[in-house]
Structures are given as C-alpha cells and as structure tokens.
Amino acid sequence: VWFDFNQAVKETMDDLQHTTKKHKLVADFTETGHIYSDKDRISQVITNLITNAIKYSPHTDQIIISTRLKNNEAIACVQDFGIGIPDNKKDRVFEQFYRVSGDKQHTFPGLGLGLYISSEIIKREGGRMWVNSVEGKGSTFCFALPVEGNEQ
Numbered sequence: 151v152w153f154d155f156n157q158a159v160k161e162t163m164d165d166l167q168h169t170t171k172k173h174k175l176v177a178d179f180t181e182t183g184h185i186y187s188d189k190d191r192i193s194q195v196i197t198n199l200i201t202n203a204i205k206y207s208p209h210t211d212q213i214i215i216s217t218r219l220k221n222n223e224a225i226a227c228v229q230d231f232g233i234g235i236p237d238n239k240k241d242r243v244f245e246q247f248y249r250v251s252g253d254k255q256h257t258f259p260g261l262g263l264g265l266y267i268s269s270e271i272i273k274r275e276g277g278r279m280w281v282n283s284v285e286g287k288g289s290t291f292c293f294a295l296p297v298e299g300n301e302q
C-alpha cells in the first residue's frame with residue numbers, strides 16, 4: 151500500500167521509546183512523501199535497526215533516526231554511538247547467524263538474524279541496505295527504498 155514514510159518511521163520510534171528509559175530516540179526527518187511498499191515489513195526493519203542500536207550502545211543514550219529523499223529514494227538511517235563494528239566484520243553482519251563477539255565487559259544476547267531478515271525484506275521491496283561504522287565510536291545503518299513517480 152501507499153503510506154507516509156516519515157509517519158511510519160515515527161510510529162515505530164514512538165513504540166520503541168516506551169521500551170527503554172535509558173536511550174533517547176531523536177528524530178531528524180526531512181520530508182520524504184509516500185512510498186508504495188509493505189508497511190508492516192518496513193516497520194519491522196526499522197524495529198530491528200533501533201533495537202540493535204539500543205542493544206549495542208550500553209554506555210551512550212542518543213540514537214538518531216533520520217530520513218531523507220534523494221535521487222528518487224526514501225532513505226532512513228539509525229545512528230548510535232555504541233560499540234561499533236570492526237572494519238573486517240562490517241561486510242558480514244547481514245549474513246544469517248553472523249554475530250560479532252562482544253567485548254570483555256559485555257555479552258549481547260541474540261541469534262544473528264535481525265539484519266539478515268531486514269536486508270532480505272529491503273531487497274524484496276526493491277531497495278538496498280548498508281552500514282557505516284567505526285569500532286568503539288558507533289554505527290549508522292541505512293536503507294533506501296525506491297519512490298515511484300506517480301505518488302499519491
């Protein structure tokens with residue numbers, strides 16, 4: 151269906167803000183208009199990215215969720231200032247069951263499926279997904295979905 155991309159991101163953010171007292175989910179939106187996609191699946195992807203951002207930033211509280219429109223794509227990014235991902239492991243985090251092991255102070259529970267499922271959903275919806283990260287500084291996960299010409 152057609153849905154307002156920013157509104158869907160905002161709804162998911164508001165749901166997840168209730169799950170954490172420590173972290174502050176900050177919206178940095180620019181107008182993206184409506185996209186034609188599977189709203190529930192896209193919300194699931196945003197949920198996966200935000201729950202990761204919360205889980206993998208145990209010592210910082212800001213998580214910035216941004217949206218923008220660029221070259222006929224609606225883009226959403228989730229930025230945290232947490233543990234980050236080593237350079238040589240970044241390419242693998244979208245693989246099924248792949249997990250980067252935690253540091254000495256922390257073990258983070260999980261199956262290694264969230265990003266795999268998310269990237270499969272985004273591919274099926276005609277989009278793409280990527281990550282920028284610096285170990286010890288934080289990560290930014292983004293996805294882009296095509297915006298059809300005849301928006302309504």
Ligand code: ATP
Nearest residue numbers: 202203206234243249250260261262263264265289
């Ligand atoms: P789950 O299946 O519950 O989502 P998971 O969080 O371990 O388990 P993914 O969400 O697929 O699995 O993430 C894969 C791995 O990528 C994680 O185990 C973690 O090592 C790394 N990762 C994902 N998101 C982040 C992040 N925001 N910061 C640092 N590392 C991350």
Ligand code: MG
Nearest residue numbers: 202260264265
């Ligand atoms: Mg996860």
